[in-house]
Amino acid sequence: MSSPRRRADLFLDPADDPREGGPSLGDERATLTEFLRYQRLTLELKCSGLDAVALARRSVEPSTMSLLGLVRHMADVERGWFRRVMAGQDAPPYYRTDTDPDGDFDGAVPDPAVVADAWEVWRAECAFADRFVAGAPSLDVTGDDRGELTSLREVLVHMIEEYARHNGHADLLRERIDGRIGQ
Template sequence: MSGPSKRADVFIEPDRDPRENGPSLGDERATLVEFLRTQRLTLELKCAGLAPADLARRSVEPSTMSLLGLVRHMAEVERSWFRRVLAGERAPRLFQSSAEPDGDFDGAVADPAVVAEAWEAWRAECAFTDRYVAGAPSLDAVADTGEGRVSLREVLVHMVEEYARHNGHADLLRERIDGRVGA
């Protein structure tokens, strides 16, 4: 018989979790917006309190994935779907380019200015998304992706999925940094 297992430190106590007490009853738009809000907060929580070196710490060789890379990546994803596709803006990429398609992760280095720029860009894109969704006449609003049409509803569901998948990565990255799990 083996001894007691060691449990890693829990990330946040339930009574201090900022994701709780959001709207629980609402129409489809309110529900999707709330799920997106909580996924975004999860990413922020996973990064909270870390120095630039920890945020830029890679998972395992040869991967370039890091918490900072995830923040930069999600800024790109929000920008792409909401500014470029749905709003039809000619918004240049933030961190990626044709020469550096993985610039969101490759450029995620342990520099306080790079960290500040990533958070600023991510928050700006989240704010744009929130304004766009609030002002859209319907979740049935559609846009052309160049490969087909997509509705605002589909994009919101995709964004919840995109954050959820990457928050799973963030769980593992954070646990590797300081052993904290959950959230």
């Protein structure tokens, strides 16, 4: 006789899910930006309600991956693609350096100031990206990625993929912290 399947707590009532309610019959821009919005909100949900110690908790040795590290990493990814590549700005990463290429994860320490900084930087980079996308004349505009042209369309698809992949990591990290599973 099999035992009943244990189901961990969900993050929130599905009726209160902030990821729902976006355009479902939009054009290409609306569809891509809605999928990106959904993935960003998913990362926020995975981190919700946790203190600095829990956010900085590493997955398993030797990995330095943590939820806080993922927030810092995605802030740098947003910055790189939208400011550096698409807008052509001189925008070095906040957390990664030549001497510490894993600084986004290595510097994810259990300090409330580090957590606050990570969220502030991430939100600012998301806001810049949203403004850039909204103001672009089309998804065909291109940016220079180290000598290779890439379209805004490709960047948006890449960002959705990047968040989706890391949100899978976030699912496992959060389940390890308190047993909650993703929606």
